[in-house]
Amino acid sequence: MVHGERTPPKSVCYLCRSVPIILLKMNGTELLAAYKQSGSEDAFSQLVRRYTNLVYSIAKRRVSNGPLAEEVTQSVFTRLAAAAPKVRGDAELVAWLHRTTVHVAIDVWRSETRRRTREQHAAVMEPVPAESTPLWAEIAPNLDESLNQLSAADRHAVLLRFFDQKPMRDIGRILGVSEDAAKMRVSRAIDRLRTQLAGRGVTCTAVALGMVLAERSIEAAPSHLVASLRSIKLPASAGAAGIAGILSALLHTSRSKVITGVVALCVGIGVIALFRSTEASPRNDTIKPKAIDSPYVLLRPSGARVLVNRPAANLPAVETTGTVRLRLRVVDAETELGLAGAKVKAVYFYAGGVGEGHELMTDEYGNAAVPESDKPANHGMNLFVSAEGYVPKSMQFNRSDAEYTMRLDRGLTVSGTVVDEQGQSVEGVKIQVQTPAVQGNGPDSVDLQTSAVFSDSDGRWLCTFIPGVIEEIRFVLTRDDYAVTLPVVPVGKVDLRNLVLVIDRGFTVTGRVTDLEGQPIAGAAVKELNNTGYRRQSTLTYADGTFALQGLLSEYEFYRQRPNEANANGTLRIRGMAGIGEPHGVRVLVQADGFAPQTPTVQLLEPTNVVNFTLAQGNIFRGRVLDQAGNPIPDAVVRTDTDNQGLDKFKWQTRTDAEGRFEWDSAPAEPVLFWFEADGYNWLRDVPLVADGSVHEIKLAQKTTE
Structure with missing residues (x-):
């Protein structure tokens, strides 16, 4: 007082x-x-x-x-x-x-x-x-x-x-x-x-x-x-x-x-x-940062602070509470200066694809304390690190190291506008870059999948994370109701500060979903099954069963880069990839609770294509998950698995009850690949099963401790 x-x-x-x-x-x-x-x-x-x-x-x-x-x-x-x-x-x-x-x-x-x-x-x-x-x-x-x-x-x-x-x-x-x-x-x-x-x-x-x-x-x-x-x-x-x-x-x-x-x-x-x-209970595990003299602190034009590298013993520890999995330091790869304000995302994955994420930011010394997983088991960790003006990196951290230094390279600055095929600027386009095959010097590697920018109301955009050692930049443009567009920009041949990227409108499929009696099915999902690895278009049917799915493209056997087009002002319009040969149409998924899903292929012959779908009653897929002794495993994860093309068409998932039982009343008649896993057991994947009404018994083996 x-x-x-x-x-x-x-x-x-x-x-x-x-x-x-x-x-x-x-x-x-x-x-x-x-x-x-x-x-x-x-x-x-x-x-x-x-x-x-x-x-x-x-x-x-x-x-x-x-x-x-x-x-x-x-x-x-x-x-x-x-x-x-x-x-x-x-x-x-x-x-x-x-x-x-x-x-x-x-x-x-x-x-x-x-x-x-x-x-x-x-x-x-x-x-x-x-x-x-x-x-x-x-x-x-x-x-x-x-x-x-x-x-x-x-x-x-x-x-x-x-x-x-x-x-x-x-x-x-x-x-x-x-x-x-x-x-x-x-x-x-x-x-x-x-x-x-x-x-x-x-x-x-x-x-x-x-x-x-x-x-x-x-x-x-x-x-x-x-x-x-x-x-x-x-x-x-x-x-x-x-x-x-x-x-x-x-x-x-x-x-x-x-x-x-x-x-x-x-x-x-x-x-x-x-x-x-x-x-009454002060946090004894909290470490307060020590004061440091200002001559070591520099300012970047962006306003970010960096600190000259010092021996670890002289650096203040990051203030944190709880158990720390990793003390990470992020530095400039060229100068070894610590990067202030770098974004750090640590992700742990559990059974069923459930993730636990922690988002952090490095302090003025480039340090961040990554917390341990909330679960007691020793789960692997995926680490994603990015900083303004630098090439982002990631790593799978299964090591026992208590400390790690990640070195980020400075990135190229690339900017421009996004327009549609008529040359009108497009707002809200998500602009990503495919991760190039760039070799790293350690367990971490270049990873651009979590970095993205968006075009503003004038279609303008700016990104500063492009690796400086690549020969071409492979962009991925996505926006609702537009087609996924993949323009390729050759580095050194165009002005990287004034790019004009063209996003394609694509095709539209519209129609109605009904049951076998012709009654409309409201809330049915109609989804695109193309563009594995990128965003897929999806929509729901209205009360009258109608739908409109926009921004679709046909599948082709091969693709080529379209030639660039010159604007009147001398700038180049960079188009996306074009298919070669006969189009194979677009695969869609039509799915509703209580009905058997369908995965038809729709031919895109006109800008707007009308197709109606009729769904039959769903098939019953049921079973039990047991251990090797025949005891039920509660809370085990049962889900559909990906096929040989890496596509999980139906994306269904549930957990077993106290008796190890599970049931899906909207399964297709065709065989489906399933994935079974539970904490403490070895997972079982690529299991082909048919929803024939019988009770499938799945046995999982306990993990062995080495």
């Missing part, structure tokens, strides 16, 4: 007291970080103030009952206090709140349903109030499931705009794009959300959907709920007397508010315990 300060009262309302100005200026992620690192009561109170309406609105929409929605809201904030999530920005924080609220609401609803069944109450749950907007009454029960079907990028855009009610300027800042690009991203996300809703029988225009979301997606939490949160007192000494004080306050509360008060008490106790355990 600083001398001269006034002694604070013994009991302080942590949600009502004045909040430091700096906290009011923090975003949600910064508040969460402040709470996690120091147990800041003010930071947590700001999180509660900022997100109560959001959580309550989602809960109310799920359970259609005010008191239950309040219970869900309390539970979500209790979870937030007890186990704050790892998020990289406000978009992920809002997504975590949405996901957690949906899960808690499902649990609460099931618990309430069981309770009412046990008590044999005839009354049903409180009905949804009459909606002033009929469309909202259709959307509300289907909104959260439809949101969860979107990609993470689209889901973040919708949540930030309509749930967190951020202006476009702030959305652009959070997502790292311009305000115009943010508008485009939100607009496309709304259109894809509309498609998901259509698969559930809710039809509307994108404009109408945007309007109703803006009006109805957030509902103000009841004042008594907010008041119950604000009534929680955090005593200066959180002992028995402090808890007794809260209980005493509750005893003087009217009976109608007792339940709300008890739940609020749980939040208070959880927060107090977390705060006190943080204060």
Whole structure:
């Protein structure tokens, strides 16, 4: 305590007291970080103030009952206090709140349903109030499931705009794009959300959907709920007397508010315990960085700081908590200077293709502490490292080294524009570069697969990670509703600062999906099976079974580079690869729950091709996964495997139950390759099986310890 300060009262309302100005200026992620690192009561109170309406609105929409929605809201904030999530920005924080609220609401609803069944109450749950907007009454029960079907990028855009009610300027800042690009991203996300809703029988225009979301997606939490949160007192000494004080306050509360008060008490106790355990148990594994004299620090034109290489003993360790798998140092390959601000992504993969990712950034000395896997088993790690102006690298790290230095080479700067076949600039094109065959000097190697840039509203783009030792740059251009385009640029023969890349529109396939009786199948997936290794186009059928799949190209036996075309201003238009010989059409997958999938080939004879599909009832594929002694293996992963072309056509996956059983009711009639794996057992791949209704028994052998 600083001398001269006034002694604070013994009991302080942590949600009502004045909040430091700096906290009011923090975003949600910064508040969460402040709470996690120091147990800041003010930071947590700001999180509660900022997100109560959001959580309550989602809960109310799920359970259609005010008191239950309040219970869900309390539970979500209790979870937030007890186990704050790892998020990289406000978009992920809002997504975590949405996901957690949906899960808690499902649990609460099931618990309430069981309770009412046990008590044999005839009354049903409180009905949804009459909606002033009929469309909202259709959307509300289907909104959260439809949101969860979107990609993470689209889901973040919708949540930030309509749930967190951020202006476009702030959305652009959070997502790292311009305000115009943010508008485009939100607009496309709304259109894809509309498609998901259509698969559930809710039809509307994108404009109408945007309007109703803006009006109805957030509902103000009841004042008594907010008041119950604000009534929680955090005593200066959180002992028995402090808890007794809260209980005493509750005893003087009217009976109608007792339940709300008890739940609020749980939040208070959880927060107090977390705060006190943080204060009483200092993190002994935290290593504080030491001060360093400034003559060693240099500045790059980009503003990044680099540090002259020193012996490891003189370098400060990276501040971290928990177990460290690897202490990584990223340096300039030529100067051996540490690279500040390099991005490090460590990925662990478990059974079923489930991954655990950690995204880090090197400190001012080029150091990063890579955390150990959350699982106790010793899993291999894939490491991806990139820095502005440098060629990215990756490595499979199965070594026992405690430290590793990765040296990055400086990259070529290449820039230009993306246009369509009519010469119009195209915004939002993802521009990647195929990884060239460049030999490395160690276990790490050049890897461009995780590096990408996007064209802006004028079609302009800039990338600084191109290896300087290659003779040609093989670009990959992708965007929704455009064909995957592969232009090749010869290095040394064109101006690399003024490239004009042409993205192809491709063909369109449209039609209708029905069952054997001619009834439309809503929500059926229609997917492209071409472009292995790149993005594949996909869409869902509307309520009437119709669909439109755009941006398709025929398959060919061989391909050649198209000749470059000169513009009037002297610049070259660089086209993608062209097929040679007879086109083989495009393979598509048509798949819906309860129906047998189809993989027909569609000939692309016109710019728009009309094809209808009829699906038969699905086949039953079932079985058990056992160990060598015949004992069931629960939670084993069963999934379809890739064929000899590296293509997993059906992409189905499940886990076994407690008896080792699994079942798929939408399997094709043809034989399919399957993959079986479980923790502690050797996996089994390329197993051809037929969905004939019989019970297939799969036996896995336990891994042996060397």
